[in-house]
Each structure stands twice: as C-alpha cells, then as structure tokens.
Amino acid sequence: MTAPTVRHLRRAEYSAMPWRNGGGVTFEIAKSAVSGTEFDWRLSLALIESNGPFSSFTGYQRAIALVAGDGCLLHGIESQAVALRQPGDLRLFSGAAAVTCELLGGTTCDFNLMVREPGAVDSARHLTVNDTLSESLEPQRHHVLFCLAGNLDCADAAGQPIAHLGPHDTLLIPPSTLSAWRAQATGGQPAQLLALAWHTA
DSSP, X not given: OOOOOOEEEOGGGOEEEEOTTSSSEEEEEEEEEEETTEEEEEEEEEXXXXXXXXXXXXXXXXXXXXXXXXXXEEESSSSXXXXXXSTTOXXXXXXXXXXXXXXSSSOEEEEEEXXXXXXXXXXXXEEEESSEEEEEOOTTSEEEEEEEESOEEXXXXXXXXXXXXXXXXXXXXXXXXXXXXXXXXXXXXXXXXXXXXXXXX
C-alpha cells in the first residue's frame, strides 16, 4: 500500500455535485471513501442559494465555517439560532440534527468537514497569519489547512516548502506525515486560515 502524502488541493480542482437532498451544490475537496456514497470523512465547499434544510448525515459529526457571502442563521443546532456572519465563524454539530439554514442576504459559501462516528472532529479554528505562524501536529490525527483569504507559503517543521495556498486552496495532511507546519503570509497582507483536525475509528 502506498504511504499517504501531504496533498495540495487547488480550488479549481474541486468536484461539483448536488446535495444529498438536492437542495444545493457542493464542491467536494477530498474524501476517504468506504463504499458507495459512504465515507470515513469528507471535506467540501457548499453553496447555499436559498433557505432550506441541510441534508441529513446521521452517524457523522460535522464542522461548518462561513467562507464567503452574507452569512446565515442555522436553526436546529442549539435552542436558539446559530449565526455565521463573518468568514471564519465556525460551528460543530451532529449530522443527525435537523438543521435548517436561513440566509442573511445573498448566496453563501461554507466550508464543511464530516467525520464518520465513532471518529470525531477534534478541533476547528480560525487563525490570522499576520507574518509567520507554526504549530505542532498530533501524529494520530488528520489535519487540514484551508486558506480563507490572502496567500500563504506552507512549509514543514524544517522549513522545507510544501505548497503555496491561494484563496480557498487546501492543504491536506494525513496522520504521521508531518510533525509540524509553518505558514507565512505573502503579498504584504495578512492571511486567514481554517485549521481542523480529526480522527477516524
């Protein structure tokens, strides 16, 4: 079996497909397939163009973050509506929850991670890279870096270049491939980053 490697996934390479319930369009970034439509985990961007329910994913944990647009209210996650108003606003929730989305304006784009239980999302964070940022990685976890805005040069713990991330590009880091990552904002402007980690069963 070929050893997993770090993958640089560009926005133009994501695959468009309809939502499970037909209510919108998803751009799949990457997934670990099990069989048929089932998967251990999946990363995607979803376009939300109208009010309505999310697809049901019972048996999965989900993380969602606003990427672009006017934002939305999510009903059914908590007792009161959860607002995603600014790019990088994040929420974790159960795929079994009956979630309905209410747009706050026009079309909204969201980043999504789904992990099949008993696996779980371990962390989901919005980071600002003003100059250079580095973090250690847990070897038993999958990690992903998603560039919300700006441009980033990514390197390993020794400073060896890995990839240049433009807006909405992704760096997928399988378990035990890197001990740490470094990201440096380029172009003289800060960059915005989503950093997520998860484990599978």
